């Protein structure tokens with residue numbers, strides 16, 4: 595967890611642990627819920643302490659309805675859906691705990707990057723690998739992956755089983771935005787990513803068929819037999835930001851520039867030259883910009899521009915305050931700034 599953990603961080607960490615705990619571990623779950631109840635009471639002394647049954651119910655309610663904004667690091671949504679941990683719960687865990695989240699993904703990607711650095715066509719191979727992750731939100735176990743074997747990457751380090759609750763009659767429904775299997779038991783169906791929800795919105799069931807609300811089109815189902823999904827950490831830290839990275843690449847190309855994705859074996863996400871100026875962009879799509887700020891404040895700036903989604907525009911000032919040595923921009927601000935540099 596985060597060094598110098600505050601009560602608020604202990605609260606979020608205990609909430610995630612309690613939600614993800616195996617339901618058979620009743621006494622452990624009760625102990626965690628008691629801990630949560632005391633932290634909440636400590637943070638809001640004017641309110642009576644919440645009982646265990648009440649807290650159990652609250653886990654299925656949006657946290658913004660029962661935890662003050664200052665204590666939930668800007669996270670919004672339900673921790674559990676149909677008594678199962680939600681994707682939000684996984685995302686909180688991944689953004690809070692670097693060992694399972696960012697650092698874990700970095701180590702998988704770093705292994706490949708290190709190997710690529712010593713291969714004659716390493717730069718291209720690395721780019722193929724990153725693109726492969728973006729283009730394979732799910733995969734059939736029979737698919738030939740010779741190039742992964744060559745790069746020393748094991749199938750199980752990239753892919754995981756699709757949870758049963760994500761399937762219906764042996765089929766799953768890929769997100770229209772990112773392609774990852776969606777959480778289908780909710781009334782508003784989505785993959786759980788804020789990026790996808792803001793880009794294409796949610797889907798709804800009607801007469802046993804799933805429809806996109808933005809276009810009214812039906813969402814085709816895919817046979818789940820022998821299919822695996824990209825693991826949750828890679829989905830969150832490579833596939834989703836990959837959508838922003840690729841869009842930035844395309845928008846800069848439209849300005850007449852020649853951007854490069856994942857340049858020089860991943861020194862940044864996108865590199866672009868404007869005249870004599872070399873610009874390095876790093877796209878970040880985190881649920882909590884406060885957790886991102888904490889992460890960035892502890893990393894070397896190296897002159898890289900940090901680009902976040904447009905829907906987080908309101909968070910830019912506080913993020914800039916949190917990590918003053920980084921240039922923080924939304925996608926549109928970044929493209930506008932580079933367009934201006936082109937005109938100079």
Ligand SMILES: [Zn+2]
Nearest residue numbers: 769772785790
């Ligand atoms: Zn998605």
